[in-house]
Amino acid sequence: MQNAVDATKRAFNTIRTGRANTSLLDKIMVDYYGSPTPLKSLANISTPDASTLMIQPFDPSSLSAIEKSISMSDIGLVPNNDGKLIRLNIPPLTSERRQEFVKVASKYAEEGRVSVRNVRRDGIDLFRKQEKDSEISEDESRDLQESVQSLTDKYVAQIDEALKAKEKDIMTV
Known part of the structure; x- marks a missing residue:
C-alpha cells in the first residue's frame, strides 16, 4: 500500500505547476542508440531560474535525440537547442x-x-482462504480483515492529503 502511495506522489511530481521542476522530465525516455533510456541518465538537468529548465547532455551527439523526445512527449514544452x-x-x-x-x-x-484497494482485496482473499482451509479461526480472520481495512483507510487518506496539497500547488498563481 505504501508503494501505491509513493507511486501516486511520483506521478503528481510530473504535473506542471507553473514553476520549473526537474521531476517534470522524469517520464521522458530518449531513443539513445536504439534503446529507450531515461533522460536523467543521459543529461544533467537543472533549474537556473523559476521558469526555465536546462538540459546539458553528457554526450553532445545525443542532443538531437533528447530534443526530439521532449517534443514528442506530452509535457507540452518546446525545447530550445543552442548546440550545447x-x-x-x-x-x-x-x-x-x-x-x-x-x-x-x-x-x-x-x-x-x-x-x-487491490492490495486490500488480495489480503482479504488470503485471510478467507486461510479460514476456509482451517488455518485460522473465523474470529482471527474477521480481526485481520478489519486491520487490513483500517490500513486501507489510512493509505487512502494519505493519497487524499497529497492530492489536496498538489491541487493547492497547481492553483497557486
Whole structure:
C-alpha cells in the first residue's frame, strides 16, 4: 500500500505547476542508440531560474535525440537547442490549464486509491482462504480483515492529503 502511495506522489511530481521542476522530465525516455533510456541518465538537468529548465547532455551527439523526445512527449514544452544545451521555458499557466492539471492529478489519485484497494482485496482473499482451509479461526480472520481495512483507510487518506496539497500547488498563481 505504501508503494501505491509513493507511486501516486511520483506521478503528481510530473504535473506542471507553473514553476520549473526537474521531476517534470522524469517520464521522458530518449531513443539513445536504439534503446529507450531515461533522460536523467543521459543529461544533467537543472533549474537556473523559476521558469526555465536546462538540459546539458553528457554526450553532445545525443542532443538531437533528447530534443526530439521532449517534443514528442506530452509535457507540452518546446525545447530550445543552442548546440550545447537545451532550454525549456515554462510558460505561466492559464486558469483553464490549471483546471486540466487538477483533473489529471485527480485521475492519478484515483489510480493510487485503486491500487491500495487491490492490495486490500488480495489480503482479504488470503485471510478467507486461510479460514476456509482451517488455518485460522473465523474470529482471527474477521480481526485481520478489519486491520487490513483500517490500513486501507489510512493509505487512502494519505493519497487524499497529497492530492489536496498538489491541487493547492497547481492553483497557486
